[in-house]
Amino acid sequence: MRIRYTFRTAEFVLLILAGAIVIGGFCLLSAVDHRHIVTGDLRYPALYVGSTLLLSLWMGRFAPRSDQLILPTVSLLAGVGVLVISRLDPSLGHKQVVWILLGETGVAILLALPRSVGALRLYKYTWAFIGLVLIIATIFLGTDINGSGYRRWIGYHGIFFQPVELLKPLIAIFFAAYLDEKHELLTGARLRIGRLRLPPFQYLGPLVLIWSLSLLLLVKQNDLGSALLFLGIFLAMLYIGTARAVYPLTGLGMFAAGVFASFHLFPHVRLRTEVWLDPWAHSTGSGFQLVQGLIALGAGGIGGQGLGQGQPLNVPVVTTDFILAAIGEELGLAGIAALLGLLLFLIFRGMAIAVEDPDGFRKLLAAGLMAILGIQTIVIVGGTTRLMPLTGVPLPFLSYGGSSALANYLIAGLLLKISSERAQVQT
Amino acid sequence: MSVDDALLVGRIAFVAALYAFLLVLGLLLRRELRTRASLLDERAPCDLLVVDPHDTAFEAGERIPLLSQSTIGRGGDSDIVLDDSFVSAEHARLGWNGRGWVLVDLGSTNGTLLNGKQVKRATSVKPGDTIEFGRVKTKLVPV
Numbered sequence: 001m002r003i004r005y006t007f008r009t010a011e012f013v014l015l016i017l018a019g020a021i022v023i024g025g026f027c028l029l030s031a032v033d034h035r036h037i038v039t040g041d042l043r044y045p046a047l048y049v050g051s052t053l054l055l056s057l058w059m060g061r062f063a064p065r066s067d068q069l070i071l072p073t074v075s076l077l078a079g080v081g082v083l084v085i086s087r088l089d090p091s092l093g094h095k096q097v098v099w100i101l102l103g104e105t106g107v108a109i110l111l112a113l114p115r116s117v118g119a120l121r122l123y124k125y126t127w128a129f130i131g132l133v134l135i136i137a138t139i140f141l142g143t144d145i146n147g148s149g150y151r152r153w154i155g156y157h158g159i160f161f162q163p164v165e166l167l168k169p170l171i172a173i174f175f176a177a178y179l180d181e182k183h184e185l186l187t188g189a190r191l192r193i194g195r196l197r198l199p200p201f202q203y204l205g206p207l208v209l210i211w212s213l214s215l216l217l218l219v220k221q222n223d224l225g226s227a228l229l230f231l232g233i234f235l236a237m238l239y240i241g242t243a244r245a246v247y248p249l250t251g252l253g254m255f256a257a258g259v260f261a262s263f264h265l266f267p268h269v270r271l272r273t274e275v276w277l278d279p280w281a282h283s284t285g286s287g288f289q290l291v292q293g294l295i296a297l298g299a300g301g302i303g304g305q306g307l308g309q310g311q312p313l314n315v316p317v318v319t320t321d322f323i324l325a326a327i328g329e330e331l332g333l334a335g336i337a338a339l340l341g342l343l344l345f346l347i348f349r350g351m352a353i354a355v356e357d358p359d360g361f362r363k364l365l366a367a368g369l370m371a372i373l374g375i376q377t378i379v380i381v382g383g384t385t386r387l388m389p390l391t392g393v394p395l396p397f398l399s400y401g402g403s404s405a406l407a408n409y410l411i412a413g414l415l416l417k418i419s420s421e422r423a424q425v426q427t
Numbered sequence: 428m429s430v431d432d433a434l435l436v437g438r439i440a441f442v443a444a445l446y447a448f449l450l451v452l453g454l455l456l457r458r459e460l461r462t463r464a465s466l467l468d469e470r471a472p473c474d475l476l477v478v479d480p481h482d483t484a485f486e487a488g489e490r491i492p493l494l495s496q497s498t499i500g501r502g503g504d505s506d507i508v509l510d511d512s513f514v515s516a517e518h519a520r521l522g523w524n525g526r527g528w529v530l531v532d533l534g535s536t537n538g539t540l541l542n543g544k545q546v547k548r549a550t551s552v553k554p555g556d557t558i559e560f561g562r563v564k565t566k567l568v569p570v
Contacts, residue, residue: 010455017451021444028437031430069452076448306438331442338445345452358529358549 006064011056014072019049022079025307029087032308041090044097048082055104059416063111066420067353073346074412077397078405080339084326085400087308088319092400099402103409110413117417121361124177131170134163135213139220164226165394165403168233168376169410172368175234179241180360224272225379225391229372231255236371240354241364276389289316293325293384304332319400321392324384340381343396347374350415357422366418369411472570473528473554475507475521479564482511490568496522498533499560513537513561521552528552528567537561 026045052075059066078100086093120127142153153162213230235248262269271286279287279294292315299310312318312326319326328336347370354366373396380399383390394404474490477483485491497506502516509518515535522529531549532539539546540559552558554569 014448014451014455017448021441021448024437024444025441028434028441031437032434069455073452076445080445304438304442306434307441309434334442335445338442338449341449342445345449356524358551360548 004064006060008056008060008064008068011059011068011071012053014069015049015052015056015075018072018076018079019052021076022049022083025080025083026086029083029308032306044086044094045079045082048079048097048100051101051104052079055108058108059111062108063416063420066111066416067349069349070346070412070416070419073342073349074397074409077339077342077346078408081323081398081400083307084323084330084398085319087330088313088326092319095402096400096405099405100409102402103406106406107409107413107416110410111417111420116421117362117365117414118359118421120173120365121177121180124174127170127177128174131167131174132213134167135216138163162401162403164223165401165407166410168229168372168407169369169414171230172233172237172365172372175237176361176364176368179237179364183241183360223391224269224389225376225383225393228255228379228391229375229393232375233368233371236375237364237368240367241360272389272391276386279386289322290384290386290390292316293322294386296325296329297385300329300332302333304328304330304335306330317392320394321380321399322384323395323399324381327398339398340377343373343377346370353415353419353422357418359422362418362421366415369415372411373408473523473567474570475558476566476568477563478557478566479562481513481562483509483514483563485509491565493521493523496520500533500535509560509563511561511563514563515561518560519546521558528554530558535561 023042023045026042030041052071056071059071082093082096082100085096138153231251235251238247238251239245259269263273264270275282275287275290279290281287283291296310296312296315296318299305304310307330310326310329312329315322315325324336327339331339350366350370350373354363354370357363357366376393376396379388379391380393380395382388383392394401396408397405474492477485477487477489477491480487480489491507494506498517498520499505499507499509499514500516500518501508501510501512501514505517515533515537517533518535519533519539520531522531528551529549530539530541530546530552532546538561540557541550541552542557543559552567554567556567558565558567
């Protein structure tokens, strides 16, 4: 058998460019720390850059036709993430590299698997079931490792995992399969109540289920971010799948009603809203983090203080949820805009893949995965900058977090596989 | 140049490099879109070969040239008019998307079959595939 190999030139060159930026950033960081260029501990960044190049070579064999701009964008984002995390806490930076390597291995395996993305739809209820079990297990068996008062991690011998991260791609797969199967039913028959035309209720079971799941997350875990995220993914995919505006509008209305009720029923939801409206009144208590984040962003201004030259460690949990504050303080608005530009490019690219794919399931899956990244970015950037109530979700590819890194690489891997299959169909 | 000047230059260069990367991505994207647009302009490299014309004016073995986007139906404003009572006024659309042929059924009454299988949403078609509009049987063949 002849082995077909394609050298992915554009991707490889872009990865070298991204790697140079990341390594350059590390040199700059050590220059700031030691007042002269020391190429001391470049092992981890070099390992990371090397691994991205290896992955590109691997894809030349197993996914030669997949999109060539996704991996470089992801790699630059994740590389800058490693850089900023290392600046805040070098040992966490090293850990993050290990998580990313695991994620890249996952992508490599996923792309080399002979089965197509479409095969995922066969096990759709399995995915949904695993997801629900994970969430319920976390609520009852989970650990609270950061003293937030909520059990959000599942741990085993010192290795902790955040199931809600894995749930994101799983839910997108389930929705894509469900909506693709029920496409005709959801767009076709209509129920009339007076002048109002509603979708057929019997097929809206999952909508109600997700609505209750997101409210459960909100109330039991105080996790408004994930609640918004799951609902957002579902409504986005429902709208993409059916082109009927009534679904997202109904869903948002239901969510607003749920939030309004929880505002009056649960004190922690009310406190969160008050902190959002006036963080300075709570600046020594529950608003401390938000206020410190705002001070950091203000200190950064447009150009930033320069890598390694600010004091971002004053912000609590700056390596995960508040990484944007650290980026803003040291790279400034200019740096934030560039990184958000990269995220935007990635999401745009994924949406373009979704638009062009002839297969309903893959189309919905690609769009849903991009909705995950997009909504997550909006929720945390909006929260950090006080555009909306703060809620802790990681900034995709930039925040520290093993579960989140793995989940994001899984998303990137699925997107690459979808683009690779589309290319095979069309030629 | 003092150390502080060097650090300032490094700082600006780092953020500038991020923008340079975005610019390169943008340029690659533009090149890709241009290539695709020029592919769309090319004359579609396939014909529709009539296998079973039924009541239409065509004869078996006749070749119908395809546009880059052709609508097929009984109605007079279709690009390819198949005057058979089993063909709907607006029956289907067959188009070249720059890389391959894509067939869409436009909600016809008697359906569109690709290699004997019902076509619902956009489906890709390869040269040599059999396409049936109602009872009219055709085949996609290279020019």
